Amino acid sequence: MHTYILRRILLSIPTFLGAVVLVFVIMRLLPGDVVSVLVPGGEGTTASTEQIQRLREQLGLTRPLYIQFWDWFTKAVRFNFGQSLWTGQPITSEFKLRYPVTISLLVVSLAVSVAIALPAGVLMALKQDTWVDYALRIFTIAGLSVPNFFVAILLILGLLLFFNWTPPLEYRPLWEDPWLNFKRFILPAVATGYRLSAIGARMTRSSMLEVLREDYIRTARAKGLREMVVVSRHALKNAIIPVVTLIGLEVIALFGGIVIVETVFTIPGMGRFLVDAIFHRDYTSVQALVFVFAIFVLVVNLVVDLVYAWLDPRIRYR
Numbered sequence: 001m002h003t004y005i006l007r008r009i010l011l012s013i014p015t016f017l018g019a020v021v022l023v024f025v026i027m028r029l030l031p032g033d034v035v036s037v038l039v040p041g042g043e044g045t046t047a048s049t050e051q052i053q054r055l056r057e058q059l060g061l062t063r064p065l066y067i068q069f070w071d072w073f074t075k076a077v078r079f080n081f082g083q084s085l086w087t088g089q090p091i092t093s094e095f096k097l098r099y100p101v102t103i104s105l106l107v108v109s110l111a112v113s114v115a116i117a118l119p120a121g122v123l124m125a126l127k128q129d130t131w132v133d134y135a136l137r138i139f140t141i142a143g144l145s146v147p148n149f150f151v152a153i154l155l156i157l158g159l160l161l162f163f164n165w166t167p168p169l170e171y172r173p174l175w176e177d178p179w180l181n182f183k184r185f186i187l188p189a190v191a192t193g194y195r196l197s198a199i200g201a202r203m204t205r206s207s208m209l210e211v212l213r214e215d216y217i218r219t220a221r222a223k224g225l226r227e228m229v230v231v232s233r234h235a236l237k238n239a240i241i242p243v244v245t246l247i248g249l250e251v252i253a254l255f256g257g258i259v260i261v262e263t264v265f266t267i268p269g270m271g272r273f274l275v276d277a278i279f280h281r282d283y284t285s286v287q288a289l290v291f292v293f294a295i296f297v298l299v300v301n302l303v304v305d306l307v308y309a310w311l312d313p314r315i316r317y318r
Contacts, residue, residue: 008305012298023290024069027283059085061283072287081288086280091288094273101171102269105192105258108185110251113193113200117243120197121204122231125212136201143198149260152191156264159187171268188265192257196250203246207239248304252297 056062060071075082081091120140124133159165167187174181211217212235220230259271266272270289277285 008302009298012301016294016298019294020073020287020291021069024072024287025065027281027286028065072284076288076291081291082284084277084282084285086277086282086285091285094285095270095288095292098268098270098273100173101267102258102262102271104174104181105185105188105262105267105269106251106254108189109193109196109254109258110247111193112189113196113250114247116193116197117200118204118236118240120201121243122208122236124201124205125208126231128209140198140201143194144202146195148191148195148257149264151194152188152261152264155187155191167265169266184267188258188261188267191264192254192261195257196247196254199250200243200246203243204239207242208235211235211239245304248300251300255293255296 060068072082079092083089084091084094087094120136124136127133156166159167168180168183170180171184172180217230217235220234221227255271258269259274261267262269262271263275270292274286274289276282277289
């Protein structure tokens with residue numbers, strides 16, 4: 001197992017470096033830069049042009065790209081990301097303020113999706129080709145078809161029109177005001193987790209249908225075990241292995257959804273920070289966010305592989 005983990009980490013390094021280098025280069029190929037945003041009046045006058053050139057030299061943007069990258073990367077591996085070119089604040093300080101918000105939204109979204117996906121998938125398999133199965137399949141197809149940002153807008157408009165209620169704009173941590181925190185996150189979590197729950201439910205249904213036809217399931221039923229025991233202890237544990245793979249991949253995809261949902265609901269998280277940084281051509285902040293997100297993706301992939309061995313003792317990595 002230790003050899004497998006080490007091999008996976010080593011194989012992940014080229015992917016990580018490729019993502020970081022790609023974003024580093026693309027951000028500098030885009031038209032405009034943060035200096036033009038910071039200098040009042042833009043590049044319309046000689047004075048502003050001189051200010052822009054002087055500020056670029058101060059920020060080190062006139063140096064060759066490979067020198068800029070090496071200087072930034074050697075500091076980033078020590079989690080020293082420098083200052084935001086847009087806000088002027090240390091990027092680590094921005095992260096400390098924003099990452100608890102995004103992690104909270106991610107956890108709640110994942111909890112909502114799993115709470116919907118597993119019961120719905122098992123129920124569709126047990127009630128195959130009945131009205132329950134058809135109704136839940138329509139529900140899941142809708143989740144696959146409708147983008148999460150559109151679901152978010154529909155939720156806001158629906159609650160406003162029918163109940164005259166909108167989610168609060170104020171954010172409070174869970175330990176300070178649990179009820180306000182719940183009201184702030186429940187709609188974004190539903191909008192983000194709906195698609196994941198739809199995919200997970202369909203995968204759970206397919207896996208359960210295959211497992212329920214196995215001989216050991218018929219043997220368990222023939223021994224007189226209750227249906228709940230057969231489903232929960234024998235069928236679900238084996239059927240959930242491909243679902244874990246899917247959930248691991250969708251957790252990564254949730255970041256894309258959270259970026260949009262945080263913008264729609266004005267949530268001050270990492271996704272909103274990324275959108276603002278891209279809009280203002282804040283190179284250092286975008287690079288730092290991609291650096292952190294890439295590490296997160298690699299860790300999630302590794303955790304998913306390790307969960308396989310825990311769920312199925314037949315799997316052994318050497």
